[in-house]
Amino acid sequence: MSIIKSNGYSVTVGNHSLKALNAFLKKKHFSSHFVICDENTLQHCLPLLITNCPILSDAEIIEMESGEQSKDLAVSAHIWQTLLEHKADSNSVIINLGGGVVSDLGGFCAAVYKRGISFINVPTSLLAMADASVGGKTAIDFGGIKNSIGLFAQPAAVFVYPTFLNSLPEKHYKNGMAEVFKIALISDKKFWDELKRGYLNFVSVEQIEKSIVLKNNSVLKDPFDKGLRKSLNFGHTIGHALEAVLLGTKTELLHGEAVVIGMLVESHIALQKKLITQKQGLEIFYVLHRFFQPKKINEKHSEKILKLIRNDKKTSANKPRFALVSGIGKCKVDVEVTETQIKKAVEFFNKSVKFNV
Amino acid sequence: MSIIKSNGYSVTVGNHSLKALNAFLKKKHFSSHFVICDENTLQHCLPLLITNCPILSDAEIIEMESGEQSKDLAVSAHIWQTLLEHKADSNSVIINLGGGVVSDLGGFCAAVYKRGISFINVPTSLLAMADASVGGKTAIDFGGIKNSIGLFAQPAAVFVYPTFLNSLPEKHYKNGMAEVFKIALISDKKFWDELKRGYLNFVSVEQIEKSIVLKNNSVLKDPFDKGLRKSLNFGHTIGHALEAVLLGTKTELLHGEAVVIGMLVESHIALQKKLITQKQGLEIFYVLHRFFQPKKINEKHSEKILKLIRNDKKTSANKPRFALVSGIGKCKVDVEVTETQIKKAVEFFNKSVKFNV
Numbered sequence: 002m003s004i005i006k007s008n009g010y011s012v013t014v015g016n017h018s019l020k021a022l023n024a025f026l027k028k029k030h031f032s033s034h035f036v037i038c039d040e041n042t043l044q045h046c047l048p049l050l051i052t053n054c055p056i057l058s059d060a061e062i063i064e065m066e067s068g069e070q071s072k073d074l075a076v077s078a079h080i081w082q083t084l085l086e087h088k089a090d091s092n093s094v095i096i097n098l099g100g101g102v103v104s105d106l107g108g109f110c111a112a113v114y115k116r117g118i119s120f121i122n123v124p125t126s127l128l129a130m131a132d133a134s135v136g137g138k139t140a141i142d143f144g145g146i147k148n149s150i151g152l153f154a155q156p157a158a159v160f161v162y163p164t165f166l167n168s169l170p171e172k173h174y175k176n177g178m179a180e181v182f183k184i185a186l187i188s189d190k191k192f193w194d195e196l197k198r199g200y201l202n203f204v205s206v207e208q209i210e211k212s213i214v215l216k217n218n219s220v221l222k223d224p225f226d227k228g229l230r231k232s233l234n235f236g237h238t239i240g241h242a243l244e245a246v247l248l249g250t251k252t253e254l255l256h257g258e259a260v261v262i263g264m265l266v267e268s269h270i271a272l273q274k275k276l277i278t279q280k281q282g283l284e285i286f287y288v289l290h291r292f293f294q295p296k297k298i299n300e301k302h303s304e305k306i307l308k309l310i311r312n313d314k315k316t317s318a319n320k321p322r323f324a325l326v327s328g329i330g331k332c333k334v335d336v337e338v339t340e341t342q343i344k345k346a347v348e349f350f351n352k353s354v355k356f357n358v
Numbered sequence: 359m360s361i362i363k364s365n366g367y368s369v370t371v372g373n374h375s376l377k378a379l380n381a382f383l384k385k386k387h388f389s390s391h392f393v394i395c396d397e398n399t400l401q402h403c404l405p406l407l408i409t410n411c412p413i414l415s416d417a418e419i420i421e422m423e424s425g426e427q428s429k430d431l432a433v434s435a436h437i438w439q440t441l442l443e444h445k446a447d448s449n450s451v452i453i454n455l456g457g458g459v460v461s462d463l464g465g466f467c468a469a470v471y472k473r474g475i476s477f478i479n480v481p482t483s484l485l486a487m488a489d490a491s492v493g494g495k496t497a498i499d500f501g502g503i504k505n506s507i508g509l510f511a512q513p514a515a516v517f518v519y520p521t522f523l524n525s526l527p528e529k530h531y532k533n534g535m536a537e538v539f540k541i542a543l544i545s546d547k548k549f550w551d552e553l554k555r556g557y558l559n560f561v562s563v564e565q566i567e568k569s570i571v572l573k574n575n576s577v578l579k580d581p582f583d584k585g586l587r588k589s590l591n592f593g594h595t596i597g598h599a600l601e602a603v604l605l606g607t608k609t610e611l612l613h614g615e616a617v618v619i620g621m622l623v624e625s626h627i628a629l630q631k632k633l634i635t636q637k638q639g640l641e642i643f644y645v646l647h648r649f650f651q652p653k654k655i656n657e658k659h660s661e662k663i664l665k666l667i668r669n670d671k672k673t674s675a676n677k678p679r680f681a682l683v684s685g686i687g688k689c690k691v692d693v694e695v696t697e698t699q700i701k702k703a704v705e706f707f708n709k710s711v712k713f714n715v
Contacts, residue, residue, distance in 0.1 A: 081500055112509060113508060113509050115506060115507075116497065116510055116583070117509055140473065143442075148473075149442065149471070151473050153474070
């Protein structure tokens with residue numbers, strides 16, 4: 002079991018982490034415990050959680066529907082209402098048992114309930130373990146913009162229990178691996194080289210840990226995302242815009258799938274701007290295509306994507322600025338990008354893809 | 359013009375403060391300016407603001423209805439929608455031009471929009487100038503509980519322009535004076551003695567300043583309201599509960615009116631607990647009755663008040679704890695109070711009041 006120190010809290014990784022959670026809760030003497038979960042974690046993870054963490058056997062369970070569409074104001078209001086009905090006070094704690102949707106939403110709800118109560122993240126998906134578990138970002142989607150309402154709020158602690166991955170469907174593995182590849186590509190050539198020789202359907206506890214450590218390094222340098230941490234946004238300007246365009250449509254696209262498309266499009270922009278060589282561009286192209294088989298961006302969505310980028314959180318005074326890969330294991334932030342460059346990259350990406358949405 | 363240093367920001371007080379705001383905005387180069395106001399400040403304060411602060415002549419004006427009922431999730435959603443429509447980005451600023459409702463709501467909306475944008479408070483009521491302008495509390499009402507959703511967020515700056523008080527109706531003077539008397543009663547005997555010899559309808563710029571300085575002293579010792587600052591809650595446990603009970607009913611009760619009733623009821627509790635002498639109790643009683651002529655608490659509301667106190671933010675593990683006056687200019691926090699003591703104090707208060715609601 003290993004412990005990673007983040008911004009005022011610890012991330013405990015390993016198969017004894019739920020017992021560590023039990024000890025943590027005992028020590029903290031919270032006045033009441035709430036567990037937020039979705040229908041999947043309720044079925045597959047909650048029994049394991051309670052077996053290993055008996056102090057939670059009388060916790061109040063708040064169930065929400067799985068999926069990005071739950072990350073909204075109406076579900077937040079439902080959670081607040083439940084907290085009030087069960088007299089949650091300033092010394093209560095919320096345990097977010099789920100993927101990024103649960104921790105984003107549950108963290109947001111906790112951080113503004115009675116001016117902030119404690120919350121603990123117990124990520125159950127690879128994506129949440131490797132990426133969302135550190136960073137202190139909480140948010141919901143609003144007005145068609147992903148994560149447009151939220152704040153920085155640190156969890157009291159994070160417990161990563163890899164056994165939860167046993168119940169994870171394959172496409173959710175891919176979803177998490179996208180962020181693992183991203184953090185390697187922007188910050189650690191050696192790790193990227195290791196990953197590109199591996200198998201997509203296998204991730205080791207050490208690789209999860211490595212991803213958390215790398216992300217944590219960025220986060221600690223820049224807790225409020227003011228600059229140094231912007232490199233983590235590689236693949237996300239396009240990725241988030243694509244997700245937002247598809248929000249509420251019938252096309253289901255996981256965050257990791259969007260980020261893979263984002264990384265491919267943005268790598269082409271990096272190539273246009275000569276931040277990477279042709280050879281590096283090809284390597285990124287082949288590795289990501291081989292591992293993830295991304296799908297084409299529907300033509301009618303391209304225009305909407307451009308419009309949303311103008312309205313992105315990361316856009317300052319209407320000038321789109323990207324974090325772009327600038328070599329294997331390197332990243333350059335705040336690169337101004339023109340709409341023409343974006344369009345060209347999207348077109349290239351679409352031509353290179355064999356499978357249609 | 360004087361400048362009070364608070365928690366990372368300054369409060370500028372005096373009749374040149376709007377010019378100081380103009381200079382501040384020029385220096386900061388925000389990407390866009392938004393002014394939140396209600397129908398009253400739109401009419402009486404916005405023209406003065408723009409005349410003295412020409413940089414705001416092209417600001418986007420967001421109007422909301424005056425009154426506590428606007429401090430809710432629906433109005434917040436309207437503000438966020440407007441910010442998105444006008445492409446507010448992470449470098450935009452919101453100027454809250456109004457009383458505590460505007461700054462509580464506007465501060466909350468700013469603090470969670472795109473994980474937090476800057477906001478500036480320009481208080482227009484005496485209550486907001488003397489009390490709400492410092493403290494870093496932002497919130498909306500939810501589930502019938504006042505301020506149940508919100509967070510600590512510091513404004514970028516506060517500008518107090520006393521000329522705005524010229525358009526303030528008399529009952530709003532009283533409303534503000536309630537907090538001025540409170541801060542004196544719990545922290546400064548000399549200031550209390552000065553106030554009790556004064557006239558209710560007159561407040562000097564120096565007295566506004568004095569209130570801000572006293573409140574600021576508490577706030578700086580305890581930015582997140584963990585203990586030392588609890589003394590500011592004197593009069594507010596009962597006061598907030600009463601406000602919450604009346605929320606959505608036809609009976610209109612201003613915050614200051616509720617706090618005066620709260621101070622009188624809680625002073626009686628302090629007397630029961632022998633924290634103040636009979637003589638001190640009588641002095642508080644006479645001074646507050648003479649200045650404020652409080653109204654009776656409707657019998658049917660008393661039971662609801664007790665229920666709400668159990669659910670108060672300041673209640674830990676269901677044991678009501680009060681901040682109680684413990685001498686003129688002194689306060690004791692975390693005093694456990696029984697429901698019997700509360701009931702007795704409410705009964706005494708009601709018997710002592712001549713005017714019915």
